[in-house]
Amino acid sequence: MEKSDQMKELKVSAIENGTVIDHIPVQSVYQVLRILNLMEYNDQLLIGTNLESQKMGKKGIIKVSNKFFKSDEINKIALVAPSATLILIKNFSVSEKKKVEIPSRVEKIVKCFNPNCITNVEDVVTRFDVVNKDDLKLRCHYCEKITAKDTMTFK
Amino acid sequence: MKNKSLVSINDFSREDHIHILDLAGAFERRPKQRILEDYVVATLFFEPSTRTRLSFESAATRLGARVIGFSEPGSSSVQKGESLRDTIRTVSNYADIIVMRHPREGSARFASEVSRVPVINAGDGANQHPTQTLLDLYSIRKTQGTLDNLNIAFIGDLKYGRTVHSLTMALCNYNTTFHLVSPTELKLPSSVKMHIKEKQLGYHQYTELSEVIPKVDILYMTRIQKERFQDPMEYEKVKNSYILRNSMLDNSKSNLRIMHPLPRVNEITYDVDDNPKAYYFTQALNGVFVRQALLAAILGVVE
Numbered sequence: 001m002e003k004s005d006q007m008k009e010l011k012v013s014a015i016e017n018g019t020v021i022d023h024i025p026v027q028s029v030y031q032v033l034r035i036l037n038l039m040e041y042n043d044q045l046l047i048g049t050n051l052e053s054q055k056m057g058k059k060g061i062i063k064v065s066n067k068f069f070k071s072d073e074i075n076k077i078a079l080v081a082p083s084a085t086l087i088l089i090k091n092f093s094v095s096e097k098k099k100v101e102i103p104s105r106v107e108k109i110v111k112c113f114n115p116n117c118i119t120n121v122e123d124v125v126t127r128f129d130v131v132n133k134d135d136l137k138l139r140c141h142y143c144e145k146i147t148a149k150d151t152m153t154f155k
Numbered sequence: 156m157k158n159k160s161l162v163s164i165n166d167f168s169r170e171d172h173i174h175i176l177d178l179a180g181a182f183e184r185r186p187k188q189r190i191l192e193d194y195v196v197a198t199l200f201f202e203p204s205t206r207t208r209l210s211f212e213s214a215a216t217r218l219g220a221r222v223i224g225f226s227e228p229g230s231s232s233v234q235k236g237e238s239l240r241d242t243i244r245t246v247s248n249y250a251d252i253i254v255m256r257h258p259r260e261g262s263a264r265f266a267s268e269v270s271r272v273p274v275i276n277a278g279d280g281a282n283q284h285p286t287q288t289l290l291d292l293y294s295i296r297k298t299q300g301t302l303d304n305l306n307i308a309f310i311g312d313l314k315y316g317r318t319v320h321s322l323t324m325a326l327c328n329y330n331t332t333f334h335l336v337s338p339t340e341l342k343l344p345s346s347v348k349m350h351i352k353e354k355q356l357g358y359h360q361y362t363e364l365s366e367v368i369p370k371v372d373i374l375y376m377t378r379i380q381k382e383r384f385q386d387p388m389e390y391e392k393v394k395n396s397y398i399l400r401n402s403m404l405d406n407s408k409s410n411l412r413i414m415h416p417l418p419r420v421n422e423i424t425y426d427v428d429d430n431p432k433a434y435y436f437t438q439a440l441n442g443v444f445v446r447q448a449l450l451a452a453i454l455g456v457v458e
Contacts, residue, residue, distance in 0.1 A: 142261025
């Protein structure tokens with residue numbers, strides 16, 4: 001099994017140093033890129049989507065050369081890709097593997113679902129406290145309303 | 156509390172509530188004290204609310220402060236398209252404290268973050284109106300001698316009533332038993348009920364007003380607005396079911412008091428006004444003492 005996993009990895013070229021974000025739900029690949037601000041990244045960036053996965057059926061993968069994310073930064077993607085795994089690559093080999101974790105505070109990336117919230121009327125950076133991690137619920141720091149998984153949109 | 160903004164009742168602990176209520180008691184005993192003579196209070200009403208504004212201005216004036224501001228956005232730079240951020244930044248140069256009412260939820264929190272001076276939230280959309288909650292707590296404690304272990308009934312529009320939501324959440328700190336009387340369409344939302352359940356407090360739901368009256372210490376009446384109903388027929392069906400008449404109070408407890416955030420329309424008949432259990436006008440007066448306490452404490456003139 002290890003061998004076949006390796007074969008799939010190679011469908012997107014290996015990187016020498018950096019971070020691999022694996023097991024991204026296919027529909028979330030572009031959101032992950034946006035949340036991590038990778039659209040403007042100017043080093044090597046490899047993106048694969050609709051790749052076969054034993055765990056997920058189909059998955060996306062992003063390989064970012066020469067970039068090691070801070071955990072606050074990377075955990076933001078847990079909102080859209082809770083299944084994602086992070087693989088830190090050093091000198092072409094795996095130095096660490098970890099799961100993403102939902103952070104306790106979320107800033108900037110999520111839009112408050114309440115149309116009458118000041119953050120949807122004026123130019124205000126959104127801030128939320130995560131009040132439930134299992135059944136994702138974010139409480140707006142401003143209007144105090146709960147944005148849940150089914151009402152969540154990204155800025 | 157010095158220099159601290161008052162944005163949401165949820166920022167305050169039970170101890171904070173009690174401290175403010177005690178301070179308000181001192182102003183009730185001596186309402187005219189010119190301790191804010193050197194201060195300027197700005198009242199910015201981006202949405203009209205005559206009662207709340209007058210109450211704040213009365214509180215400020217009785218303490219000797221000067222009041223500046225506007226009572227509706229039409230008479231301010233807001234009409235020219237100025238952002239809230241800019242209005243607040245500008246006015247915080249002119250005043251020592253800002254009292255604001257704004258139609259958007261979260262506006263007061265945002266204002267407190269861009270202002271150089273403390274902000275008191277006098278209502279941000281459907282979200283918070285903490286000074287109303289504090290004056291309600293003050294009124295309950297004053298009439299019952301305690302805030303603990305009371306039976307409190309809320310009647311009317313429990314779905315949209317911001318006053319009811321904030322007071323319910325605050326009362327969850329005091330082992331209250333809640334009696335919730337409303338049409339099915341206007342029941343207390345589950346997001347508020349969640350707080351009652353978290354504290355494992357008792358609550359009972361009713362659609363009839365009369366059966367709850369003998370059981371409770373406080374009857375908190377609210378207005379049912381026609382526009383809250385999708386089906387006008389539903390409104391017609393229930394509109395007279397939540398009207399309190401003097402004759403209904405015969406079997407009530409002797410310590411019962413009737414509260415209402417005002418303005419009332421027809422939900423309490425005028426014959427109740429002369430009943431010693433009617434408390435709504437005194438409740439409005441208590442608002443002035445509570446606001447005096449808040450202005451003085453936040454400006455650091457009393458501790």
